[in-house]
Structures are given as C-alpha cells and as structure tokens.
Amino acid sequence: MHLPRLRIILRLRLIAALLCAGVVLLGVLRGGPLAADPGDVDAASRGVVRVVIIGEEGGEPVPVSHGTGFAVSATRIVTNAHVVAEAVQDDTLRIGIVPSEGAGGAFARVVAVSPRNDLALLEIASGSLRLPPLALAGGDSGNLGEVSAVGYPMNVDLAQGLDMSDIFRAQPPVKSRGFLSGERPSRQFDTILHTAPIARGNSGGPLLDPCGRVIGVNSFSADAQGGDGEFYFAVSLRELLPFLRSNKVEPVVNALPCRSIDELNAEERQRLEAEQSKARAALEQRSESLREVRETARLTAQMEVLEARENRMALALIALLACIGAGYAAFVWRSDEARATHVRIAGALSAAGLAVALLLWFTRPGLAEIEDRVAAAVEKAGGGEGKPAAPGTASDAAEGALICTLVPERSRVTTARTDDVAFEWSADGCVNGRTQYGLGQGGEWSRVFAAEDDAALAVNTYDPATRTLRTDRYLLGQEALAAARAARAAYTPPACGVSDAARTLGEQQSTLIAGLPERPNERLVYSCTAKGAGK
Known part of the structure; x- marks a missing residue:
C-alpha cells in the first residue's frame, strides 16, 4: 500500500540527483569554480563566532539561546536580528561572543538592528578580543557554484552531548556544503537560495563562495515535508552592504574573480613555457639572421681581402723589378767615372725599390683578416658575445x-x-x-x-x-x-x-x-x- 509513495520519493531523489549533477556540469562547462577550497573556508572560519544570549540564574551566567555571527572589522560582528531580539527587548540579558579558537571571549553591545531584513550589527564592548574580518564578495554570486555555510547548529551540539557550559568554550564552527540555487526576494527583503544545510544556531552565520568570501548571511530554511527537497535562505549582500555602510562600517569587499592557486600555478607554467618558446623562436630567427650576416660578410671579406692581397703583391713585384733594374744599371755603370752620380742615384733607387717591395709584401692583408672582418660585421649586427645587456634585463x-x-x-x-x-x-x-x-x-x-x-x-x-x-x-x-x-x-x-x-x-x-x-x-x-x- 506504500509502494506508490515510495516510487514518488525515489523519483524525487533521482530528480534531485540529476539537478545536482546538472549544476556541477554547468559549472564545469562555464569554467567556474565548483569546489570550495577547504583552506579558504578554514581561513574565513577564524572570524566566525558563536553569539550567545546570556541570562543569570542563581548569580551565575547561563546561556538562554545562541546563534552565529562573523566579523566585518576587528571589533564589529554581523548576525541576524532575530538572534539578538531577546537581548534587545530585555535589558537583563547580555550578549556574549565566543570565538572559534583561543581562550578569550567578550561581551558585545548592539550597534544597530534591522528587523526588516533580519540584520544586526554588534560591537565587542570589552576585553582584548580582536577578530580577522571576512571579505565580502563584490562580483556576481548567481553563477550556480558551490557554497559553504559556516556556523554553530544546535543539533550538532546536542548530538555531541555538549551541555550548556560548553557553549562558552571556543570550538571550531561546523561547515556544510551545497550549491547556490539563485537569488529571489522574500516578502520583505532580498535573499539567496541555496542547498548548504543549516539548522537552528546557524542563524547569522556567513554563506561563503568557493574562495571563502561572504555572499550572504544565513537566516532561515524552507519547510521540508515528506520527499520535498530542503532549501535555505541567506540575506543577500544587496541588503548587507547598505546596512553596514549606513552604520559607518566599510567592510573588505573583493570583486576579483575566484581562482584557485592550482589554476594560477598551471597558468604560470603555461606563461613561462610560452615565453620560453617565444624566446627560442626569437633566438632561432636571430641565429638565422646572423648566419645570413656572417655568410654575406665572409663572402665580402674574402673578395676584399684577396683583392687587397693581390694588389699588394703586384705592387711589391713591380717595386722588386724596379729594384733589380736600378741595381743592374748601377752595376753596369760602376766603372764609368763620368757616371758616378748616376751610379749613386741608381743604387739609391734600387735600395728604395727593395724597401718598398718588402713593405708591400709584409703589409699585405693576411687570410686571418677575413675572420676578423666577419666578426666585426656580426658584432655590428648585434650578435656579438659579451655585449652589454639592455636596460631592464x-x-x-x-x-x-x-x-x-x-x-x-x-x-x-x-x-x-x-x-x-x-x-x-x-x-x-x-x-x-x-x-x-x-x-x-x-x-x-x-x-x-x-x-x-x-x-x-x-x-x-x-x-x-x-x-x-x-x-x-x-x-x-x-x-x-x-x-x-x-x-x-x-x-x-x-x-x-x-x-x-x-x-x-x-x-x-x-x-x-x-x-x-x-x-x-x-x-x-x-x-x-x-x-x-x-x-
């Protein structure tokens, strides 16, 4: 008799699973971040606190109720208005702040309450407690990515067997994951719909994007009956930011894209590989250009040097022949006293011719000058080794x-x-x-x-x-x-x-x-x- 109802429940669960798979696939196709980084959620959790409403019984402080809050500055905390409603209406109640780590707590006073959008701003009133503020996401939160809810659900406290005194002891908050299901206004204020489970006690805690940035303040849940899926609501930043600024709080807002370190490392490797590939291509192109310069310079140098050698050697030969001719004349005329002057002139010319011939021979360009000229041409073209680097290198x-x-x-x-x-x-x-x-x-x-x-x-x-x-x-x-x-x-x-x-x-x-x-x-x-x- 319960078979039809069982089939309906199984179908609903199958549809929910397919919807979740579709959300994941959509995130992959869009290239957006799917999984929250545990390190970022842990980092944000450092600024998440338990907000305890404290009464008195027999002269001893006792917790009346509690919720969650998170720091938007070192001493100011956001929570839900309904978390502190009792303390606002009853001056015998106090508000205690219990951090997620360390030994120190503090009392807080209410700075502002806005029941219309379920927001409250608290300020640490005493003690040395200072908290690391959470950053608020400044970009579009409606990309159906993964989200994390952080807070202190009462059902977890009960399941762990914690008694009332344990509420005053620092404990790490509970983190749950889900997906953003869209933004839709409730009857009174703008909210974010998501599937990260929250319970009583989570109220006032942050809803985080995959980079640990606040995208909303968890407030209430939809009633789940039978096989209905569970959905949860958070006050959106469209409500939170004006509320904070109207109370002279300028929070940390980060509108940069949410990217993982692994993604950056991969892109950095690709960038370096692209730069190295570009440098290798430029080096090969430069080497090819220098090879052309070197070959052209070598051909030109060979022609010029060989031509200069041949010219010098020819001139040396002419000078040598002149030397021999003048020497022969001086030899023939040596016994003729009437030509004594001519003999001396011929002898001087012969010696001069020999000197010029030797000078031309020994100063002719050597074959090594070809390589020197090639090196000079390459250096002039910008390819010499040991050349000073350009500024900025x-x-x-x-x-x-x-x-x-x-x-x-x-x-x-x-x-x-x-x-x-x-x-x-x-x-x-x-x-x-x-x-x-x-x-x-x-x-x-x-x-x-x-x-x-x-x-x-x-x-x-x-x-x-x-x-x-x-x-x-x-x-x-x-x-x-x-x-x-x-x-x-x-x-x-x-x-x-x-x-x-x-x-x-x-x-x-x-x-x-x-x-x-x-x-x-x-x-x-x-x-x-x-x-x-x-x-």
Whole structure:
C-alpha cells in the first residue's frame, strides 16, 4: 500500500540527483569554480563566532539561546536580528561572543538592528578580543557554484552531548556544503537560495563562495515535508552592504574573480613555457639572421681581402723589378767615372725599390683578416658575445625606486589590500634602504613577514630580472600562526650592508618557509616599473 509513495520519493531523489549533477556540469562547462577550497573556508572560519544570549540564574551566567555571527572589522560582528531580539527587548540579558579558537571571549553591545531584513550589527564592548574580518564578495554570486555555510547548529551540539557550559568554550564552527540555487526576494527583503544545510544556531552565520568570501548571511530554511527537497535562505549582500555602510562600517569587499592557486600555478607554467618558446623562436630567427650576416660578410671579406692581397703583391713585384733594374744599371755603370752620380742615384733607387717591395709584401692583408672582418660585421649586427645587456634585463638588476602594481590575472586575493607598493631595490637585496631580503639556494630573493597586527604570515619574493614582486599570504589558525611567529622570532635578520647578509638570511628563514602549507591562501603578483615612468 506504500509502494506508490515510495516510487514518488525515489523519483524525487533521482530528480534531485540529476539537478545536482546538472549544476556541477554547468559549472564545469562555464569554467567556474565548483569546489570550495577547504583552506579558504578554514581561513574565513577564524572570524566566525558563536553569539550567545546570556541570562543569570542563581548569580551565575547561563546561556538562554545562541546563534552565529562573523566579523566585518576587528571589533564589529554581523548576525541576524532575530538572534539578538531577546537581548534587545530585555535589558537583563547580555550578549556574549565566543570565538572559534583561543581562550578569550567578550561581551558585545548592539550597534544597530534591522528587523526588516533580519540584520544586526554588534560591537565587542570589552576585553582584548580582536577578530580577522571576512571579505565580502563584490562580483556576481548567481553563477550556480558551490557554497559553504559556516556556523554553530544546535543539533550538532546536542548530538555531541555538549551541555550548556560548553557553549562558552571556543570550538571550531561546523561547515556544510551545497550549491547556490539563485537569488529571489522574500516578502520583505532580498535573499539567496541555496542547498548548504543549516539548522537552528546557524542563524547569522556567513554563506561563503568557493574562495571563502561572504555572499550572504544565513537566516532561515524552507519547510521540508515528506520527499520535498530542503532549501535555505541567506540575506543577500544587496541588503548587507547598505546596512553596514549606513552604520559607518566599510567592510573588505573583493570583486576579483575566484581562482584557485592550482589554476594560477598551471597558468604560470603555461606563461613561462610560452615565453620560453617565444624566446627560442626569437633566438632561432636571430641565429638565422646572423648566419645570413656572417655568410654575406665572409663572402665580402674574402673578395676584399684577396683583392687587397693581390694588389699588394703586384705592387711589391713591380717595386722588386724596379729594384733589380736600378741595381743592374748601377752595376753596369760602376766603372764609368763620368757616371758616378748616376751610379749613386741608381743604387739609391734600387735600395728604395727593395724597401718598398718588402713593405708591400709584409703589409699585405693576411687570410686571418677575413675572420676578423666577419666578426666585426656580426658584432655590428648585434650578435656579438659579451655585449652589454639592455636596460631592464637581468644584468640591470632593476635597481632604484620602483612602483609595483597588482596584476589581477596572475593573482588570487580574498582579504588582502591591493594598493600599489613603493619598492626601492638594491642589487645586494636591500629594500627601501632598511629591509634585507634573503637569497635562497635557487637564487630567489625572499623575506618572511609575521607582523602581530596581521592575522596572516606573508612571504615576499622579488625577481630583479622581470621586476616581479610576489606576496604569498598564509591565513593560518591561531596555533599555527603562533608557531610560525615563534619560528620567525627565533632569528634576527641581518641589517642591510652587513657582509653576506643575503645568504645568512636565506639560511635563517629556509626552515620556516619549508614548514608552511603547500599552497598559500592568497597570492598577490605585482609588476614593478621605475618610479615616475609611464605605465
């Protein structure tokens, strides 16, 4: 008797599976990112918090309810209006912020509430808690790609057997995946429809694109009955951005394409191969041109040198004959006293003829001059070995004051700033007159940065030959970041101008670089030009 209903359910599941497969296929055909990068979702999760509504019982704080929020600045947090509605209406309740890692929590105050679109803005009111803000996606979110929901669903807490006190303890948020199903307005505000599962407690958490950028604020779900598919709704950025800006919050917004590091690496290999192929073709063309120059020069030199040799030898022969003739006359007239003057003149002419003959003979062009003339012609044509390199090539070392500008098509950016960089390079690896770069075994100039005010570890690499500056950023968790900072603090980089400073620093930071993840979360590639030069 239940067979028809079972068939309907099986058909619905089959249709759902086909729809999912179609979404995946569409993403492949369109070339868009299908799978969220776990490293990016983990990086974004660092700024996701549990928002706890706290009451009091017997003089002790007790959780009344909780939801999720995420940082849009170091001290400001977005969540849903319905998450904090009780605290807004009851001044005996407080709002607690529990981060995803570390030991410190904090209380927060409500800055603004907008029930119309279910948004609320909180500010950390006390303590030293500072959070890494999430970036908001600035591009089109309606490409049917994969999305991730991050938050603290209550059913997971119950399944793990957590009691109420555990809510005050830092725990990593739960991540779920699904697909974007489109954007459609609800009765009151603009929402995003998706299939990444959320539950009670997820409210106010971020909906992320494959690069870990926020595309919505999870708010509610559609009722699923029987074999109906489950769909979930997030407040769209069309609602969130005006809400934040009206409350004087300018979030990090990233409109660059979402691309993977693997994709960038593959394109970089293709670019290098194309450049090498182009260089080989240019070299072959140049070699062919030089061969033509060499052959023409050799033929011309042979004709000129042989002609010059023949002319000199002919003149030497004439001078020698004159020498012999004058000598013979002097010999014949030697006994005739009346011709004594003629004898002396003939003798002088004979000696002069011999000298000229010898001079012409020994100064005739040698056959080696043919090769000298060929070499000179090739050198003039630009093919001589050891010719000084043109400005901007490797031997130029790109020294001096530079301005480095981001190359978006070679970069992957989620939260980092992309401003131009002032970069003054010296051939010994000193940057801006004060920061020494290390020289690695592969001849690569690099410097590790682990600033306390940056929730990331960065490795800068500079290639003087191409004037390319690259920054790889690793958005590590608190423990990993603390370990990296400790490794960085374990050595003191040599100052600029110290003997063998580049090699020393290269050795010092090699172990730290080797211990970093295989792929960075962000890669910023800059092209540098001389300061003041036209772009």
